[in-house]
Amino acid sequence: MTARLAVVDDDKSFADFARTLLETRGYDVDVFNSGADFLESLRGGAQPNIVLLDVMMPDVDGLETLRSIKSLNPSVQVIMLSGRQAPATIVEAVRLGAADYVLKPGDAEGLGEAALEAAIRNALERQSLSAEVARLGAQMAEDPEGAQPCWASGGPMQSVLAMVDRVADSDVTVLLSGESGVGKEVIARELHRRSSRRTKPFLKVNCAAMPTELLESELFGHERGAFTGASGTRVGKFEFAQQGTILLDEITEMPLPLQAKLLHVLQDRQITRVGGNRTIEVDARVLAATNRVLEDMIRSGGFREDLYYRLQVIELRIPPLRERQDEIAPLVEFFLSKFASLYRRPRLRTSPALMRALQGYQWTGNIRELENMLKRFVVLQDEGVILNELARLTASPRPSSNDRVSVPVPAPAAAAPAAPVAAANGSSNGSSGGRVNIEVDVESAGLHALIKEASVRAEREAIDEALVRFRWNRRKAAAYLKVSYKTLLNKMKECGISDPNAA
Numbered sequence: 001m002t003a004r005l006a007v008v009d010d011d012k013s014f015a016d017f018a019r020t021l022l023e024t025r026g027y028d029v030d031v032f033n034s035g036a037d038f039l040e041s042l043r044g045g046a047q048p049n050i051v052l053l054d055v056m057m058p059d060v061d062g063l064e065t066l067r068s069i070k071s072l073n074p075s076v077q078v079i080m081l082s083g084r085q086a087p088a089t090i091v092e093a094v095r096l097g098a099a100d101y102v103l104k105p106g107d108a109e110g111l112g113e114a115a116l117e118a119a120i121r122n123a124l125e126r127q128s129l130s131a132e133v134a135r136l137g138a139q140m141a142e143d144p145e146g147a148q149p150c151w152a153s154g155g156p157m158q159s160v161l162a163m164v165d166r167v168a169d170s171d172v173t174v175l176l177s178g179e180s181g182v183g184k185e186v187i188a189r190e191l192h193r194r195s196s197r198r199t200k201p202f203l204k205v206n207c208a209a210m211p212t213e214l215l216e217s218e219l220f221g222h223e224r225g226a227f228t229g230a231s232g233t234r235v236g237k238f239e240f241a242q243q244g245t246i247l248l249d250e251i252t253e254m255p256l257p258l259q260a261k262l263l264h265v266l267q268d269r270q271i272t273r274v275g276g277n278r279t280i281e282v283d284a285r286v287l288a289a290t291n292r293v294l295e296d297m298i299r300s301g302g303f304r305e306d307l308y309y310r311l312q313v314i315e316l317r318i319p320p321l322r323e324r325q326d327e328i329a330p331l332v333e334f335f336l337s338k339f340a341s342l343y344r345r346p347r348l349r350t351s352p353a354l355m356r357a358l359q360g361y362q363w364t365g366n367i368r369e370l371e372n373m374l375k376r377f378v379v380l381q382d383e384g385v386i387l388n389e390l391a392r393l394t395a396s397p398r399p400s401s402n403d404r405v406s407v408p409v410p411a412p413a414a415a416a417p418a419a420p421v422a423a424a425n426g427s428s429n430g431s432s433g434g435r436v437n438i439e440v441d442v443e444s445a446g447l448h449a450l451i452k453e454a455s456v457r458a459e460r461e462a463i464d465e466a467l468v469r470f471r472w473n474r475r476k477a478a479a480y481l482k483v484s485y486k487t488l489l490n491k492m493k494e495c496g497i498s499d500p501n502a503a
Helices: 012-024 035-043 062-072 087-095 113-142 155-167 184-193 212-220 256-268 294-299 305-311 325-342 352-360 366-380 383-395 446-469 474-481 485-495
Strands: 004-008 028-032 050-054 077-082 100-103 174-177 202-206 245-249 270-272 279-281 285-290 314-317 404-410 435-441
Touching: 004 012, 004 035, 012 028, 012 113, 028 035, 035 062, 050 062, 050 113, 062 077, 062 087, 077 087, 077 113, 087 100, 100 113, 155 184, 155 314, 174 184, 184 202, 184 245, 184 285, 202 212, 212 256, 212 270, 256 270, 256 305, 294 305, 325 352, 325 366, 352 383, 366 383, 446 474, 446 485, 474 485
Parallel strands: 004 028, 004 050, 050 077, 077 100, 174 285, 174 314, 202 245, 245 285
Antiparallel strands: 270 279, 404 435
């Protein structure tokens, strides 16, 4: 549906310019030459999505008009327009509820049309989010307690939900840990639903889904021109989540420099947009989720210890599905009903043989794996396919995320025979044929992360052995490892290796 904008400005030439500009962008535009005219329209039932309001107007000025708008319709998004920067006016406008404050396009000091269009897009996005929150609030008003998740019927999850009840209204940060697919996001949403913030936004940010620069902009927003392609101002997730909840999923994948910025946000409750100087107060409850062991990452230098203690005020460990066998039957019924409706298939019933097979399997992928298998069952309408798949998987089980896996990693080439490199578990393996066995904790990180961790450990062992061999003569060690001196120094820094003989 086309958004409707109202331009309120006593400058007729600018109002006409704004109408033409915005109509060419696909908006419906109404123009008012005074605040009084617009307020009369609003009282008469007008419902614009966005109001572009001039600050300096005769009779009723922009700030007074803004105050009246918010009393008549608090949900309308108001963008203040001005021909010059006025910090005191900006602060007052924001305090009164303005969505943004931009300089008029075409002015000598103006930021141009792009800034205005970006402000409008952000305001529309914020309004859409507010409408969704209102819908969820109405839904919760009809069922304030909500239905307990069908997978929480067993003893292990009952203790988790009891803790959710105890901490939901406390606003403390909560760290949700557990293997991939166990339902950490569902528990995060349950924390939000049972809190006093339930009618405000719940936003999820996947910290592994984007590079550092984009993740920083996603969390904190950015100003126009902050980096290449930043054609307008963007509001970050922390601002969108005002008075609500933000879930930082896969928090362990957040780069260290960004971890430092997040720590300051948790401490000061303030953010600064990328490329900006103005601090913005934020009030969002922070939840974090991980399938890794944070203590191990702290020891290896991959996660900040001070941030860990900020996040781990309360830690909820979500047990894997193999420890919750009594929940499989209600989960099966739930997913069969869901997918039968979704894919317009007949509602299936499980035979005793299939249910025994489902309950006997270890579910290394947890609820997500069960969900996908039942989706196939509903689509194919063939129980035999699922029974065969379960039989095959049971005969050749995959390692769970808590298993330790030995991964062979090529050892570095040597100029002369070298003593065997000790494996990570402290044992040596002289008959590995030029390969080093490194034991790593999978922790549901996936094959790519497993190989990366094993490679780093092998690299650290090889560098340490070479330095000891040449009595910490780094140039000889670099030649021995067939890398440049500078590369060796960088690798030593990355691996946390320092000369024990240094002063």
